[in-house]
Amino acid sequence: MLVLPAVVAALSIIFAVLTVGINFNLIHSIFIRKSLNKSKSLTLFYLRFVIDGFLGLQNAIMSTFILLKFLEVEYDEPVEFLFWISWTSMNCFNVRGILVIVISLDRTLAVFMPISYHNFRRRIRNFYLAIIPLSWPIVNNIVLWGVCQFRVNIPPGCVIFTCQMNQCYISYALSFEVVSHAIIALTSLILAVKLFIWNHCTQKGPKSRDLERANYLALIDTLIIIIFDIVPAGFTVKFPALSAQFGSLILVCKMSGYALESWLVRRALKRTNDIVSVSYANNSSMIKSTGQASSNHRHHRHINNHAWQ
Template identity: 35%
Template sequence: MFFLVVTNVLLSIIFASIVFGLNFYLLWSIFYSKRIPFKSDLILIYVRFAIDVGYNLSVAINKTYYLADIVSKIFVFKNVTLFLLWPTLICATMRVTLVFLISFDRLMASLFPISYHNHRYKISTYHILLIVFCSAFFDQYILFGYCKNVIDVPLECDNFQCSVNQCYQDYWVNHEQVLYYLIGSSSVILFFRLFVWSYFAKTQTSQLISRATQIALLDSIIIFVFNILPLFVYANFSSINFKTVGPLTTVSKNAGSLIESIIICRILLREKVVTAIVVPPNVLIF
């Protein structure tokens, strides 16, 4: 059991550190070295990279402290578990909200391409980011206002379950389940529209799938495979040993993030050589 827990924690640290490095490299390549060309339609994706940098850095630090706790109790200090978990929860809330908004945005672009391109500019990117930040503030209200959590974590606490009360745990699980359901539903409809509907309709209009749509679909696949199943386990088998399953679910999520980051790097780095392309008028870009 001890070996399994330590292995899970080490893998979480390694995966989170690599994902942190990859996302930081992407931002560096886009905004500083210019190796990857900047595209205005990918601004929300860039924001997601920035959130991933903060999220994975906090996960790596959190798990390092947990590993130090396993090694020796001299490294344990009161309330540190909550203080390290705090930014992780904030970043996770912002990330899942942003992923849903990106998926919904791509869905609207696919279902109503003409109306989307005519009216999308009316909704500023700053308005979308405001929704993302408001979701984080609302999450903090639930944590300290509605659920009345206090910063008084037992010294022996080393995980999410003992850091917050049952009220917030229930909210967190239900919140993620609802957003994952919305993301999944949007992605299924988007996939149907892009591939199944177009195939059976035998449309004469060609389609180009934009980088934003590719990344949105990839995000949804990763969430299906690596996030929903661990969340299902946590929500429906709460009686099992959290010290074992907790780190294991984190490993699963971090492994999914690692795979996704590698694929996104390959997608974006292919564009380092920009060639002018004339798009025919009968081609729709989603």
């Protein structure tokens, strides 16, 4: 039994299950229980929560079969089922990548051109922006079945993406990862610099909580991608023999990153929700106190007038 790959696969399962639980709990808290405030500016993030939940579910299934392989458990491998799970997961990863690019560009343009972009953006519904990432699987299918001429012929014992696909599609997938991560890192670096200058040097008036929250979540996205996607991918390319000893290194890094990001996002949304609740309670108390004082003032005036009469 390969101990290190088995441990990595087990960690992948744990982080994938955490990702599923936290993201679907977020969706439940926002749309069903309504214990977290819903904001129109975070619509694209809500879509990302759903995608992350399904990604966690798919990768929990794949990691389970990878773990069984490393534990040398004998069973009839459902190779075609694993291929379709892996293919669905790859499409979800790409949809998520394009969605994060859309979010990063949206936040960056909103910060650099607040008035003109706001006037332009309010005419475009979030639904139309969501179509861009959600339609990306069409591109993937054209590349896999048309350009790369792929035929489903999975070798026995193959449970991971790199042995399921042909070299043509693997090259496309790696190129997509490099380009999408480069765009996200660049736009988010520009956004971070601009926000730092804006918050510490120029911004003097009141700030929008929704915009601050959206920008903060976009920066969390980027930081997680750099640490848990770009760095492990570079490590795997640079040291392929060493990374092979650890099993599905990229998968466990992605799942741990998504689990951490989900927890940070939930914490940020809950903190903002608590702040809004406290502010609302304070305003209600102030209005109530003001109304009570006004009522007492009118009552005293009525008594004084009655006394003079």
